[in-house]
Amino acid sequence: MSVACPQESQNALTHFATTRWSLIRQGHIPGEENAANNDLAKLCQIYWRPIFTFIYRRGHSAPDAQDLTQEFFLTIFDGTLLQSADPKLGRFRSLLLRSLKNFLIDTAVKRGRHKRGGQVQFVSLESWMADTAAQLAIPMAALESSPPEALFDVGWAAAVAEEALCRLRIECESKGRRRVYEVLQHYLTAEREEISYENLSRALGVPEQTVRNLLHKFRRRYRALLREEVAKTVESEANVDEEIRYLCATLSAGTGERPWK
Incomplete structure (x- = not known):
């Protein structure tokens, strides 16, 4: 049996060309919107769990937390939430948390909901727990x-x-x-x-x-x-x-x- 391991990248951290910050900026460059939406969809796929968990723990039911999570990411797709994102203001993690808190404040007033589906796909709380690696x-x-x-x-x-x-x-x-x-x-x-x-x-x-x-x-x-x-x-x-x-x-x-x- 031939066994080998992936070779380590030689330029893993030689530059920061494609960061989460640059994905946000790309959405506001003429002609780059489609690529930016694909990248943002990937971003949502990776980070929806901490967003969902935060909303759920703030007292929302699992279905409502799911809806609010989707709506939060749709505001990113719309370009209305992170237009003024500035990497000098801190980590992307901190930016999203601040933005999420502001979003929930606004939503508490508007109480608007987007229907499930559309650009972002989510799973149930039970599926989330089942799909997450046990050790994580x-x-x-x-x-x-x-x-x-x-x-x-x-x-x-x-x-x-x-x-x-x-x-x-x-x-x-x-x-x-x-x-x-x-x-x-x-x-x-x-x-x-x-x-x-x-x-x-x-x-x-x-x-x-x-x-x-x-x-x-x-x-x-x-x-x-x-x-x-x-x-x-x-x-x-x-x-x-x-x-x-x-x-x-x-x-x-x-x-x-x-x-x-």
């Missing part, structure tokens, strides 16, 4: 007791980790190595004593030393992908490590899991 799921007790702001950040950290995992899986599948990903993904953040290289060797049909090398490369690539995802949400490379430390501590406190080592 927010415990129901936390959903019912934690402050909305804390849940937003936990959901945000989980979304970043999930997107990195998704990219790692796609890279492996493109090289015909889905089985390697399926076996090793559970050990990306495991402590040494939690890993049985003998069992992994049998599962993959390769020598133990090969497993050690594979896991080392997988972890390195996963960390690189995490850095790339975080880099898209901060104003400069200098802020990446600080944001990573914050999100790591947030997710660990919220779910008991380490998103990365």
